[in-house]
């Protein structure tokens with residue numbers, strides 16, 4: 760078996776931690792060298808709203824979001840820190856188009872989604888133009904690789920410069936680019952929804968997508984990203 764990221768042969772014995780802490784996730788896709796580079800986020804010591812490191816219950820960004828969306832009980836969870844190793848991984852996967860990397864975090868995603876069995880999972884969509892140039896939706900790719908069921912009820916009708924290419928101010932100025940399909944409008948009513956994106960930076964993208972779901976009265980809306 761080779762590492763899904765660096766392609767080195769994986770020859771590893773269980774570590775002491777894995778033997779004595781069976782709840783620790785054992786990656787079958789990544790070698791121990793690669794796995795060490797990705798930092799798992801914890802709920803303890805992080806903002807309740809977005810899971811960024813914070814001494815307070817809510818970080819300053821989330822306090823500002825609460826003022827804009829006062830009725831939305833915002834709750835975002837993320838698996839990994841968007842550290843330089845994770846940025847490099849996304850560069851390879853998303854921008855260089857190495858679709859084979861969708862398996863890298865399979866066990867981590869499966870463990871997370873096991874606790875969210877009752878949720879209707881909706882992935883962040885990409886525009887038709889982006890689909891043409893990239894060839895795949897990066898979020899759906901990760902969910903498919905982990906065998907997680909989802910419904911593509913959101914549509915991105917407006918294309919714009921990638922958020923990555925913008926300053927923070929420009930990111931925040933993004934206009935609403937999403938709508939919910941007719942099927943989606945009916946399906947989310949009174950359901951627990953889990954909206955999934957790959958990366959959370961300013962939150963602008965997630966909040967726009969959340970807004971169109973909230974307009975259709977789900978019973979609960981949580982959000983999730985691979986990296987924060």
Ligand SMILES: O=P(O)(O)OC[C@H]1O[C@H](OP(=O)(O)OP(=O)(O)O)[C@H](O)[C@@H]1O
Pocket residue numbers: 853883885889920921922923924930956957958959960961962963964965
């Ligand atoms: O929290 P934010 O500041 O809104 O940034 C996060 C968003 O930025 C990226 O999308 P982008 O618009 O760049 O599209 P792409 O990655 O699919 O090209 C990323 O996939 C998130 O959706």
